[in-house]
Amino acid sequence: xxxxxxxxxxxxxxxxxxxxxxxxxxxxxxxxxxxxxxxxxxxxxxxxxxxxxxxxxxxxxxxxxxxxxxxxxxxxxxxxxxxxxxxxxxxxxxxxxxxxxxxxxxxxxxxxxxxxxxxxxxxxxxxxxxxxxxxxxxxxxxxxxxxxxxxxxxxxxxxxxxxxxxxxxxxxxxxxxxxxxxxxxxxxxxxxxxxxxxxxxxxxxxxxxxxxxxxxxxxxxxxxxxxxxxxxxxxxxxxxxxxxxxxxxxxxxxxxxxxxxxxxxxxxxxxxxxxxxxxxxxxxxxxxxxxxxxxxxxxxxxxxxxxxxxxxxxxxxxxxxxxxxxxxxxxxxxxxxxxxxxxxxxxxxxxxxxxxxxxxxxxxxxxxxxxxxxxxxxxxxxxxxxxxxxxxxxxxxxxxxxxxxxxxxxxxxxxxxxxxxxxxxxxxxxxxxxxxxxxxxxxxxxxxx
Ligand code: FCB
Numbered sequence: 001x002x003x004x005x006x007x008x009x010x011x012x013x014x015x016x017x018x019x020x021x022x023x024x025x026x027x028x029x030x031x032x033x034x035x036x037x038x039x040x041x042x043x044x045x046x047x048x049x050x051x052x053x054x055x056x057x058x059x060x061x062x063x064x065x066x067x068x069x070x071x072x073x074x075x076x077x078x079x080x081x082x083x084x085x086x087x088x089x090x091x092x093x094x095x096x097x098x099x100x101x102x103x104x105x106x107x108x109x110x111x112x113x114x115x116x117x118x119x120x121x122x123x124x125x126x127x128x129x130x131x132x133x134x135x136x137x138x139x140x141x142x143x144x145x146x147x148x149x150x151x152x153x154x155x156x157x158x159x160x161x162x163x164x165x166x167x168x169x170x171x172x173x174x175x176x177x178x179x180x181x182x183x184x185x186x187x188x189x190x191x192x193x194x195x196x197x198x199x200x201x202x203x204x205x206x207x208x209x210x211x212x213x214x215x216x217x218x219x220x221x222x223x224x225x226x227x228x229x230x231x232x233x234x235x236x237x238x239x240x241x242x243x244x245x246x247x248x249x250x251x252x253x254x255x256x257x258x259x260x261x262x263x264x265x266x267x268x269x270x271x272x273x274x275x276x277x278x279x280x281x282x283x284x285x286x287x288x289x290x291x292x293x294x295x296x297x298x299x300x301x302x303x304x305x306x307x308x309x310x311x312x313x314x315x316x317x318x319x320x321x322x323x324x325x326x327x328x329x330x331x332x333x334x335x336x337x338x339x340x341x342x343x344x345x346x347x348x349x350x351x352x353x354x355x356x357x358x359x360x361x362x363x364x365x366x367x368x369x370x371x372x373x374x375x376x377x378x379x380x381x382x383x384x385x386x387x388x389x390x391x392x393x394x395x396x397x398x399x400x401x402x403x404x405x406x407x408x409x410x411x412x413x414x415x416x417x418x419x420x421x422x423x424x425x426x427x428x429x430x431x432x433x434x435x436x437x438x439x440x441x442x443x444x445x446x447x448x449x
């Protein structure tokens with residue numbers, strides 16, 4: 001590690017959010033329910049019965065939020081477009097009011113000198129598609145391609161960077177395998193069918209994008225994992241390899257033009273991968289960058305009692321943990337970036353499209369500040385790891401902090417605070433935390449690593 005380093009001027013600094021987590025206004029201007037509305041309104045799914053009905057109310061407060069971004073000279077804002085705002089019902093008609101909202105948001109961003117990085121799908125599948133079978137059904141991928149085309153046509157002249165899907169692993173496996181996320185189903189077969197249709201949806205969206213003639217970069221965001229084995233014993237090493245196959249290669253292989261990993265298919269012999277002729281090429285449609293969400297590096301041990309064929313478990317770690325009980329592992333980011341570079345043959349520029357830490361943040365007695373030194377330390381250590389990886393040749397082009405402001409953290413409701421800005425959920429007042437000012441110094445180049 002070398003001191004005195006700063007990031008190149010061209011490095012893109014942003015923050016990331018997702019529609020259901022921040023927008024609120026759940027039934028405003030023609031929006032219809034998504035699977036997350038249904039799931040969060042079903043008792044027992046989300047802590048304290050919290051829902052995204054109001055969230056941070058960004059739908060009505062986006063100007064204030066853009067001003068917060070402007071004040072730290074943020075380079076880009078990663079937000080997601082809510083599919084149920086754009087095509088709210090089975091008629092397939094485009095909802096102009098939904099389009100207008102994103103148009104207003106993007107215009108405000110541009111007026112503040114901030115790039116618009118739009119994710120097409122950050123988990124809010126319109127409920128009507130889940131009623132028709134959800135991601136395990138091929139038709140959902142085809143409907144997604146139509147929705148993507150609408151977004152290109154209506155917003156393509158002003159979006160600066162497109163991301164097709166956010167973390168398809170979570171959509172497939174939390175959604176359909178363990179049921180922790182919407183729609184809360186538990187069927188391994190459905191999880192694998194969903195995996196293929198999500199990847200197909202991604203590929204179709206990229207193909208349609210190329211047909212549109214638009215030229216802003218388009219990519220996908222994944223939560224890849226390259227876990228460390230708990231020991232050098234071969235059973236732990238193999239367990240870590242199996243976890244990598246399930247978490248990473250299942251999603252990376254298809255975009256690299258390869259088959260789903262044989263080892264996974266062998267472990268689940270009845271596994272339905274409903275691949276049809278031509279799908280493989282579609283999914284491998286060339287992308288311009290790969291987005292990585294990184295929160296921690298898991299350590300995996302062999303576990304003969306694991307009921308799944310993975311026969312593995314997350315091993316205890318000595319690291320300090322966050323409110324998510326995730327270990328704080330910045331050196332893991334260095335290893336991960338090198339691993340991704342290697343496994344993809346450095347085919348794509350990389351962006352960290354999410355990284356951050358949940359802490360028990362509180363307003364200080366003045367009510368106007370939040371002291372979060374642990375978040376600053378977390379960020380500093382991860383930035384150091386990024387520079388180390390860049391020095392080692394990794395083509396990392398940007399970083400999006402998760403997240404601009406505390407928001408609805410899925411099954412944890414409002415109980416996990418990841419923001420650089422504190423959200424007072426009673427008044428929806430925003431109070432910048434110390435880490436927000438730290439980020440400003442990083443963006444300005446004043447901080448060295
Ligand atoms: C990621 C999600 C994001 C956020 C963070 C903490 O898996 O993409 O929406 O909830 O975790």
